[in-house]
Amino acid sequence: MMKTDVEMVTGAQRQHSYQFLSIYPVESYVNMVSKLISHIQVGVMLLDGRKRVMEINRMASQYLGLERSSVLYRSLDHVVSHLNPEQPDFERLVSFLASTVEDQKQLEIKWHTKGKTNQLLITAISSERLECDCKGTYFFIENITKVRSLEEQVRCNQRLATIGQIAAGAAHEIRNPLTSLRGFLQVIGYKLKEIGQKKEQGYIDIMLKEINRINHLVSEFLLLSKPGEMHLKPVSVNKVLGEILPIIKSEAILHNIDVVVEKTCKLSKVVADEELLKQVFLNICKNGMEAIGQGGLLTIRIRQDEEQDYFIVDVIDTGPGIPENLRGKIFEPFFTTKEKGTGLGLSICQQIIKEIGGAIQMETGPYGTTFSIYLPATML
Numbered sequence: 001m002m003k004t005d006v007e008m009v010t011g012a013q014r015q016h017s018y019q020f021l022s023i024y025p026v027e028s029y030v031n032m033v034s035k036l037i038s039h040i041q042v043g044v045m046l047l048d049g050r051k052r053v054m055e056i057n058r059m060a061s062q063y064l065g066l067e068r069s070s071v072l073y074r075s076l077d078h079v080v081s082h083l084n085p086e087q088p089d090f091e092r093l094v095s096f097l098a099s100t101v102e103d104q105k106q107l108e109i110k111w112h113t114k115g116k117t118n119q120l121l122i123t124a125i126s127s128e129r130l131e132c133d134c135k136g137t138y139f140f141i142e143n144i145t146k147v148r149s150l151e152e153q154v155r156c157n158q159r160l161a162t163i164g165q166i167a168a169g170a171a172h173e174i175r176n177p178l179t180s181l182r183g184f185l186q187v188i189g190y191k192l193k194e195i196g197q198k199k200e201q202g203y204i205d206i207m208l209k210e211i212n213r214i215n216h217l218v219s220e221f222l223l224l225s226k227p228g229e230m231h232l233k234p235v236s237v238n239k240v241l242g243e244i245l246p247i248i249k250s251e252a253i254l255h256n257i258d259v260v261v262e263k264t265c266k267l268s269k270v271v272a273d274e275e276l277l278k279q280v281f282l283n284i285c286k287n288g289m290e291a292i293g294q295g296g297l298l299t300i301r302i303r304q305d306e307e308q309d310y311f312i313v314d315v316i317d318t319g320p321g322i323p324e325n326l327r328g329k330i331f332e333p334f335f336t337t338k339e340k341g342t343g344l345g346l347s348i349c350q351q352i353i354k355e356i357g358g359a360i361q362m363e364t365g366p367y368g369t370t371f372s373i374y375l376p377a378t379m380l
C-alpha cells in the first residue's frame with residue numbers, strides 16, 4: 001500500500017510537534033473497484049440522474065446482448081436502440097429501466113442472446129439508499145435460469161408423486177375387474193368362434209384390445225411412482241443398444257429413415273436395470289422417428305463427459321424440432337401432441353433415468369431435436 005508522510009510543524013520555533021498524514025492513491029482504488037465489478041458473476045449497470053450509462057460490467061453486457069464500448073456514457077435511448085425489439089419482454093425491460101425507482105424494485109424477464117434464452121432477475125436500487133452523493137440508479141442482473149429450472153423440477157416431481165400415489169392405490173381395484181372382464185370375453189369369443197359368428201367375434205377382439213390398453217395404461221401409472229422393481233447391476237451400453245438396434249432399424253426401414261450409430265469413446269459399463277434401459281432407448285428412438293416422419297436420419301451417438309462420470313447417449317433426429325411454447329411441457333405427465341398418445345412415455349423415461357442417478361436433457365431447433373441420456377459410469 002502506498003503512503004506519503006507529510007511533516008506538519010506547529011507551535012513555537014523551539015517546540016515542534018509532528019503529525020503524519022497518510023495520503024492514499026484514491027485513483028488506484030477506483031480502478032481496482034472497476035476491475036472487481038467487471039469480473040463478478042452478477043450483471044451491474046449504473047445510470048446517472050440523467051439516465052446515462054456510467055458503468056456496465058461484462059456480465060450485464062453479456063446478459064442483455066450489448067457491447068460495453070457502444071453504450072458506456074451514452075443515454076438510455078441509445079442503449080434501447082441497441083436492444084432487440086423482437087424480444088417478448090422488450091417493452092417491460094425498457095419501461096423498467098426508464099421508471100423512477102422508489103426504494104427497491106425487481107423485474108423478471110426472459111431474454112434471448114446468442115441462441116440461448118435466460119431467465120433474468122433485475123433489481124433496481126436508488127443510489128440514495130446506498131447513501132451515495134451520486135444521483136442515479138444501480139441495476140443488478142442475476143441469471144436465475146437454473147433456479148427456475150430446479151423449481152420446475154420440484155413441482156414436476158411433486159405431480160409425479162401425487163399421480164403415483166393415486167395410481168398405486170387404484171391399480172389393484174382396476175385390475176381385478178379387468179381380469180374378470182378379459183376372462184369372460186375370451187370365453188364368449190371361443191363360443192362365437194365355434195358357432196361361426198366371425199363378425200361378433202371381431203367385436204370381442206376389439207374389446208379385448210381395449211382392455212389390454214387400459215391395463216397397459218395402469219402399468220404406466222405405476223411406473224411414474226416407482227419404475228417397477230429395479231435390478232441394478234453393471235450393464236454394457238454397447239450390449240443393450242446392440243440388442244434393440246434391429247428393432248429400431250426395422251421400424252426405420254418402414255419410414256425410409258437411415259439409422260447411424262457413432263461411438264466416440266471406449267465403452268465401459270453403467271449401473272442400471274438392463275430391461276428398463278432398453279425401454280428408455282426404444283421410447284426415445286421411436287419418438288425421434290415419429291418426429292422425422294418420412295425420410296431422414298436418426299443418429300445414436302455414445303460419448304463421455306469431460307469428467308468421465310457419465311456416459312451420454314445422444315438420440316438425434318432431423319425432424320422439424322419442438323415448438324418453443326411446448327418445450328417446457330414435454331416431460332409433463334399426460335402432455336402429448338400425438339392423436340393416440342398417453343403423454344406418459346417421456347415422463348416414465350425421465351423417472352427411470354433419475355432412479356439410476358442419471359438425467360435426460362433436450363435441445364431442439366428448426367433442424368431437429370437431440371435427447372441426451374446421462375448414465376452414471378462404473379469402473380467395473
